[in-house]
Amino acid sequence: MNSRNISTVRGVEFDVIVIGGGGAGLAAAVAAREKGAKVLLLEKRASAGGNTALARGIFAAESPVQKRMKIDAQRDTLFKMGMSYSHWKIDTKIFRAFVDKSGDTVRWLEEKGLKFEDVLHYYPNQIPRVFHVPEGRGAGLVKLMVGKCEEMGVRILYSTPAKKIWINEKGAVTGVLAETEEGKCEIAGRSVIIATGGYAGNRELLKKYYADYTEDLCLHGSPNMGDGLLMATEIGAANEGLGILHLRGPRFAGSSYISVVIEEPNTIWVNKKGERFVDEAIAFHWPEAGNALNRQPDKISYTLFDKKIKQGFIDEGVIKGLARFPTGTRMTELEKEIRLRLDDGAIKISDSWSEIARWIGVSPGDLKNTVDQYNSFCDRRYDSLFMKDPRYLQPLRTPPYYVFKCVPSFHGTIGGIKINHHMEVLDQHDRPIPGLYAAGIDTGGWQSDTYCIALSGSAFGFAINSGRIAGENASEYALCGK
Numbered sequence: 001m002n003s004r005n006i007s008t009v010r011g012v013e014f015d016v017i018v019i020g021g022g023g024a025g026l027a028a029a030v031a032a033r034e035k036g037a038k039v040l041l042l043e044k045r046a047s048a049g050g051n052t053a054l055a056r057g058i059f060a061a062e063s064p065v066q067k068r069m070k071i072d073a074q075r076d077t078l079f080k081m082g083m084s085y086s087h088w089k090i091d092t093k094i095f096r097a098f099v100d101k102s103g104d105t106v107r108w109l110e111e112k113g114l115k116f117e118d119v120l121h122y123y124p125n126q127i128p129r130v131f132h133v134p135e136g137r138g139a140g141l142v143k144l145m146v147g148k149c150e151e152m153g154v155r156i157l158y159s160t161p162a163k164k165i166w167i168n169e170k171g172a173v174t175g176v177l178a179e180t181e182e183g184k185c186e187i188a189g190r191s192v193i194i195a196t197g198g199y200a201g202n203r204e205l206l207k208k209y210y211a212d213y214t215e216d217l218c219l220h221g222s223p224n225m226g227d228g229l230l231m232a233t234e235i236g237a238a239n240e241g242l243g244i245l246h247l248r249g250p251r252f253a254g255s256s257y258i259s260v261v262i263e264e265p266n267t268i269w270v271n272k273k274g275e276r277f278v279d280e281a282i283a284f285h286w287p288e289a290g291n292a293l294n295r296q297p298d299k300i301s302y303t304l305f306d307k308k309i310k311q312g313f314i315d316e317g318v319i320k321g322l323a324r325f326p327t328g329t330r331m332t333e334l335e336k337e338i339r340l341r342l343d344d345g346a347i348k349i350s351d352s353w354s355e356i357a358r359w360i361g362v363s364p365g366d367l368k369n370t371v372d373q374y375n376s377f378c379d380r381r382y383d384s385l386f387m388k389d390p391r392y393l394q395p396l397r398t399p400p401y402y403v404f405k406c407v408p409s410f411h412g413t414i415g416g417i418k419i420n421h422h423m424e425v426l427d428q429h430d431r432p433i434p435g436l437y438a439a440g441i442d443t444g445g446w447q448s449d450t451y452c453i454a455l456s457g458s459a460f461g462f463a464i465n466s467g468r469i470a471g472e473n474a475s476e477y478a479l480c481g482k
Contacts, residue, residue, distance in 0.1 A: 006160060006178060006185045014040045014155075015478035016471065017176055017189035019162040019228060022050025023138065023460065024440030024467035025195035026145035027105075029154045030112075031471030032193075037478055039154045040187065042178055044161040044227070048146050050197045051222045051412055051441070052463055055138030056323065057120065057131040059461030061099055063106035065116045065132055073128035075099050082455050086448035091240075093421035094445045098458075101465045106132060108468070114144050122456035123284040131456035138460060165192055165231050165436065171427075173435030190478035193470045194425070194438040195463075198413035199226025200245075206413075209243035212294045216407040218253045221246070228442045229416040236427045237436070241415020241444025246451055246459055249282075249289030250301045251409035254344045257337045260322040260329075261313050262303040262404050263289075265392040269303055269406075271296040274362035274370055279386035283320055287451040293408055301406045302360055304371075308398040310334065319392070338402070351399035359403070371396055414451070414459065415444030423470035437474045439466035 016032040018025045021043030029041045060066070061075040079099045083092065106116070115135045122131040134140050149156060157178070164177035166186065175188040199205040201223025207213050233239065250269065252258040261267070265281035278292040293301055314335070317328040325331070341347055350356050353371060354364035377383040378395040417425055417438045424432035440463040452458060 006157060006180045006182050009040060009155065009157065009187050010185055013188040013190070014038050015189070016040070016191050016193060016474045017042065017187060018193045018195060018471075019176065020044070020050065020195035020197060020440075021048035021156065021158075022195060022197050022222070022440065023052030023055070023141065023145075023463040024197075024442075024470075025193070026052075026142065026149065027464045027467030028193045028195055028439055028471035028474070030145060030148050030152065031468040032475040033149070033152045033154050035472060035475035035479070037475035040189070041149065041154055041156045042160045042162050042176070043156060043158050044196075046159050048156070049139065049142045050224070052138045052460060053142050054221060055457075055460040057122070057133040057137070057457040057460065058106070058464060059130050059455050059457035060102040060106045060132050061130065062103035063132065064103070064110060065106055065119055066103070066129070069119055071119055071129050073130055075103070077128070078130065078455060082452055085452045085454060089448040091421070091445035094419065097421040097469060098446055098462055098465050101469060102461055105465050105468055109134070109141070109144075109464075112144060112148055114141060123453065126454070126456070141464075161227065162231065165235055167235050167433070171236070171433060173433070190481060191435040191437065191474040193467075193474050194228035194232055194417065194436070194442055195440050195467060195470075196226075196228030196442055197222055197224040198441040199229055199416065200224055200410065200412040202226045205229075210245060211243060212299065212408070214299050214408060216253070216299065218251050218407050218409040219412070220248070220251065220256070220409060221412040224412070226416070228438065232417045232425055232436070232438065235433065235436075237425050237433060238418040238428050238430070239416060239444070240418035241447070244413065244415045244444070244447065244449055246411035246414050246441070247287050247290030248409040248411055249286040250293055250303065250406035252346065252404050253407050254341050254346060255337055256323070257331070257333065258341065258404065260318060260325045261305075261331060261334065262406055263322055264313070264319055265389070266309055266312075266319060266394045267303050267305045268371070268374055268396065269301050270360075270367070270370060271302075272298060272300055272361065274357060274360060274367035276370055276374065276385065277301070279383070279388045281389055281392050285453045287453055290408060290410070291450060299408050303404045303406055304396060304401065306396040306398045306401050309394055309396070310402060346405040348403040349400050351401070353401065356401060356403050411459070412441055414441050414447045417443050419443045419445060422473045423466055424473070435474075435477060437470040439463065439470040
């Protein structure tokens with residue numbers, strides 16, 4: 001039963017109440033229902049999806065898809081890779097539970113009818129390949145899981161935010177307070193799973209917890225408000241990982257279309273001093289590109305290219321690509337999109353580097369020195385400053401020249417609620433709060449301060465896997481108590 005009518009659940013006690021209808025919440029609801037639990041899913045918005053609907057590929061190790069494709073992606077190897085990347089700053093048991101579950105979760109999804117198109121090289125020469133792309137991407141998975149919820153008898157209430165989690169005198173969960181246009185309703189539940197997708201839309205929480213916050217920070221994910229974090233904290237949950245972002249790197253704030261080309265590796269990136277600050281091919285490893293940008297004055301960068309490079313984007317397609325515009329996509333609307341955005345004040349087109357320098361606010365001589373040095377690297381096929389791959393060294397000598405002002409960006413937040421490897425929410429003394437679970441990016445302990453791109457799709461993957469683990473354990477807790 002899926003509706004907005006909260007009266008349908010008044011007086012009903014559920015075994016599991018899931019707060020949030022993104023990937024983590026949907027996986028939790030299906031997993032709990034499979035174990036025999038009576039499940040209610042509350043979704044704040046008018047439809048399910050959240051960040052998962054925007055995602056592309058899911059991480060997995062030793063999946064059936066990898067085995068069919070003869071990809072050697074061993075769990076032990078990937079566990080060690082992730083731990084090494086994080087410098088062992090993450091919880092070993094949580095991360096191990098995630099990695100170990102991931103391959104079986106792909107099997108679980110395939111058995112439900114989800115087909116996987118490929119396991120891609122997410123960046124050049126990536127080994128092993130772990131990035132599983134389902135048909136329809138994240139949106140396709142959401143559609144499938146919503147259908148499974150309906151088929152299995154999970155009750156879903158849309159446009160129904162949870163406002164409070166109820167606990168008894170012993171500190172155990174007893175239900176939630178939900179709200180719709182009809183009014184507030186107390187809903188009884190033996191267990192609750194928080195899966196509300198972080199706090200990326202809550203500027204006050206971002207300012208409070210993210211040390212590199214700037215007003216220019218650009219979100220291209222679901223603008224979730226931290227409801228789960230706030231409700232969990234209110235009843236004594238501990239925190240972990242607050243202030244970690246799923247950082248993206250430079251973005252052109254006015255246009256997702258232009259954002260594709262400003263990340264291309266054959267462009268030049270300069271800061272407000274007119275200096276290159278990174279090998280631009282770092283865009284393949286975009287969380288690290290975000291770190292590099294955060295070190296620049298005012299966290300602003302400028303992407304530069306000339307007419308010849310621009311025409312290459314149009315005629316030959318992009319090298320790296322982004323989201324809906326993968327490698328090889330011909331950017332046929334680029335000139336039109338640039339002209340539409342000229343009045344926004346974040347694009348400059350000129351035949352003169354001196355004019356461009358003044359627009360940026362740097363000495364014409366400084367910017368010319370940067371471009372001349374870069375062009376000399378291109379001529380020699382060797383970047384002695386950053387050792388950029390010669391494949392991406394293309395000089396800027398064909399006017400007009402194009403310059404785009406870029407800002408920091410992020411997909412969402414990662415972390416907030418402290419959990420253990422059973423996805424149980426922990427209190428200030430590291431004790432599980434009875435009946436309370438959390439999943440997805442609401443939780444901390446599984447990702448360090450820089451997102452691990454080598455385990456491509458791990459945010460999407462953790463959402464589904466942690467949701468599944470939470471659903472299984474929450475249902476067991478609830479049903480064993482009957």
